[in-house]
Amino acid sequence: MPRRLAPLFLAALVSVSAGAMTVASSPVAHAQQMQRIAAVVNDEIISVRDLRDRIEMVIITSQLPRNSETAQRLAPQVLRNLIDEQLQMQEADRLSVSISESEMDRARSDLEARNGLRPGQFNDFITQLGVDPGTVERQLRANLLWSKLVQRRFASQVEISAEEVDETRARLAADVGKEQKRVSEILLTIEDPTKENEVVQLANRLVEQIRGGASFGSVARQFSQAANANVGGDIGWVLSDQLAPELAEVVETLSVGDVSDPISTIVGYHILQVSDTRVLAKPDPGQAEIRLSQVFLPVRPSDDAEQRRTQTEAVRAVTAQATSCDQLATLAKEAGSPVAPDLGTSRVAELPANLRTQVADLQVGETSAPIDLPNGVMAVMVCERTAPESNLPDPAQIRRQLENQRFEVLAQRYLRDLRQAAFIETRV
Structure with a gap:
């Protein structure tokens, strides 16, 4: 059975002076203190320097007060995190899981984007914060290794069926x-x-x-x-x-x-x-965007009902023949339409009421019935249609969410098993 000693953290482990963390009053004593062992994890060590550097990084990046009290209070959890990282990296090494430099570059780029930095500013930004770039790199590499290891180790156990996705989406739809x-x-x-x-x-x-x-x-x-x-x-x-x-x-x-x-x-x-x-x-149907093409034939106020019926039938004949917006434009011109065919792109909700009711359910290539206007008769065809956005997740998003949940449970169990099987001794 592996031996595990309870951590005893000395009150004088860390102090903060002039913005820098030190543990001794003289350079020689300071150097000796930094070489002390904070913990042994199987056959590898975590030094007091490792612990001090990580505490400082946590304080700065989490915007916590930079003082000795904060450092002392954080020390137990920070050391535990370092121990977990060491176990994760040891397991990755045992199973020959590695991180390429290109993967590290992508992770640095993600950090730069998250902090609003230009590409290549990662190290300068970290240094300006007063954090050792090597400490950040270690944590970044450990996180990438663990994520890759968990994905590889449990990929065959995390299979989300189409039925699970459908059931989840149905439950969401019921909660509209x-x-x-x-x-x-x-x-x-x-x-x-x-x-x-x-x-x-x-x-x-x-x-x-x-x-x-x-x-x-x-x-x-x-x-x-x-x-x-x-x-x-x-x-x-x-x-x-x-x-x-x-x-x-x-x-x-x-x-x-x-x-x-x-x-x-x-x-x-x-x-x-x-x-x-x-x-x-x-989705709100009124937020759908559609591009319309029209055929319009005029009717003068002095024209009788028969003339309006004639123009209506002429519009109906054009829409019956047209199979595309380009063809509708050609046929409209031949029929004597005096207006440009392209009505542009609009949201359905922004259209006049009489037109909105006609086109709300039309798909691309479909035409409306003739629409009576005070000065004529028109019909429209939908040339393009962009569906309104929905805040219901799509099936791919649901699948990713379910996979992440399952991976999280397995990762927690995996790390717990690694802790239980390890030799861990804390010395500070």
Whole structure:
């Protein structure tokens, strides 16, 4: 059975002075302290320098107060994260999973885009923040390795059937008209029941810091143990009844921008934030965009009813022959239509009422019945039609959501098994 020693964190582990973290008063003592072992993970070590650098990165990127109290409070969770990363990288190495430089470049580009940077500014940006680029690179590589490993390890177990997708979409369609909320989460799991109080204390501190202005997304990336941590804890758009009952009850009370107190579930402690709300709705037909072509034949106010019937039949004859908008334009000209055939592109809702009712259900290539106007008779053909957007997810989006949920559960179990099988010894 692997031996696991409970971590004892020295009060003097980290202090902050003049914006830089130090642990000793002299250069020699400082160097010696940095070489100390913070933890042993199987046959590899995590140094005090590794721990110090990661604490500083977490404080800066999460916009937490830069002081010794913050550093000391964060140290247990940060060390745990480093230990988990070490286990993940060891497992990736055992199974010959690696990350190419091109994959790292894409990850750097994603970080640049997320922070509004131009391509190639990654290292300069990190350095200007006062963070060691090597520390960020290590975390980035570990996240990529773990994601790739989980995908490869469990791909055959994560197969979403068409029936599951259809059932999920049907449930969403049945919920049309209900309020959805955009929810993000931070999950702190409890592996050792004797350490639950430490987890609760950390959760409360994180809530306090986020409410004080720290970035929820940045804190989630550094502390959350959910699979969505790398996207700032974003769960996406959800209805309350899609969440665990304990979470649903809280989400219903949160307004946009609110952050919950820590919520205890069987998984651990959750911190939730609502960033937006909307009503789940079907597409509005009036928001469809259509391009129309017309045939118009005039009728003078002095013309009798017979003349109007004649023009109506002439319009009907044109639309009966036309199979495309180009052909409609040619036939309209031959019939003596005095106006340009192209009516341009409009939203259905923006059209005059008498025209809107005629074209609302027409598809591309279909023509309306003749429409009486005060000065003539017209008919239109739909040349192009763009469907209105819906906030109901499409089947591909639903499939990805279901896959991500399943991968998250498997990843949590995988990491738990790695922890239980490992030799982990903490020395600070």
